[in-house]
Amino acid sequence: MAELEPEARDRIMDVFMARYNALHATDYDRFEDGPKGTDHDYLCVSSSGKAPLKVQHTRAWADPETEWRVPKDVERLIVHALQRRLDERKICDRHVSIRVDSFPPKRREKLALLEKIWMAVEFGLNRDWSNPSLQRLMRYERNDWTQFYQPISPYVAELEILERVPPVQAPALVGWSATGEEGDGVQDAVFRTVEALKKKEEHYRGTSADLVLVIDFEVMPYFQDELERIRAALAARSIDFREVWLVSQWLPVSADQVWPAPNVQSADAP
Structure with a gap:
């Protein structure tokens, strides 16, 4: 398990214990x-x-590399650097939006990518438009890139710079994401649940009969109308865990037992 931040850990375990107690008529009141x-x-x-x-915790990852490690690297090595350069130049009334959907493996290549992205950002920041009310200064999309943007096209899917009109001298900001197009990653909650379960089963290999597996939907939520399909998928499997639960940190925070299927459905946390 990748270690949770204390706030996330407490949030997950508090809602899990409350739902577990309600469903099983138990009185667990703290955790260690x-x-x-x-x-x-x-x-x-x-x-x-x-x-x-x-309780054994795991995240509902379809792909830990693209859903966790790449976003962390993008934020640390690209986004923070872009924001720092904008701040150092005292650039105001601009919003830089970037989506990076893949990342080179070596640190030197990552830093080189930063410089290429900054060149593209500078190009957008310095464009001189005759129409002072035009809010979009620049937009790049991989599908229609020109030769100027070719150096960033393997990694950057979108880059846009907007101007605040009228200007208010607000510091420039960087908005970002590190995901593929809708449908590129596996968005289906059933798939994500089964994949998380399989990875833990491979690790424990039949020694987990006394463990409750809690699958944490951190990257994206599951929804109540998906629970029936999730339970049906798990009912068709031979599962070694004592029980399997889902928790979602997205508001409203929720916890639901999905295997074995409970007689009483749990609800969202208050």
């Missing part, structure tokens, strides 16, 4: 981090002395 080297990430504890509940 699992000791290093054990098979569980968290241990739910009851003040009444009920046997602790072992």
Whole structure:
């Protein structure tokens, strides 16, 4: 498990315990981090002395590389650098929007890509339009790129610069994403659930019968109308975990048991 930030961990475990207690008539009222080297990430504890509940956490990733590592690198090496350069030049009333959907593997190549992106941004910032009310200074899309943008086209899907009209001398801002086109990644909640389950099953190989697996939909949410399909997909599988739950950090925060299918449906967290 990639370690959770304390705030996210508390949010996930609080809603999970509340829903678990409501569904199973238990009274778990606190949790502890699992000791290093054990098979569980968290241990739910009851003040009444009920046997602790072992919980294993995993993220609902279809592809950890594109959904976690690449966005982190893009933010750290590209977005922060662009924002710093805009701030240093005291550029105002501009909004730079960029979507990077792949990233070179080596640090030197990443830094070289930053310089190529900055050249394109500077080109847009310095364009002189005769129409002072025109808000879009520049827009690049990979599908219609010109030769000038060829150096960034393998990695940058979109780049746009907008001007605030009328100007208010607000500092320039960078908006960004690191995702592919809709449908490029696997958006289906059933697929993401099954993939997360398979990865954990491969890791534990039949030794997880006393663990509750909590699949964390962090990158994108699942929806209540998807639960029936998710439960049907899991019902067709032989699963070694004690139970499988989904949690979503998207508001409203929710937790739902998906295997075995519960008799009573859980609801969104208050």
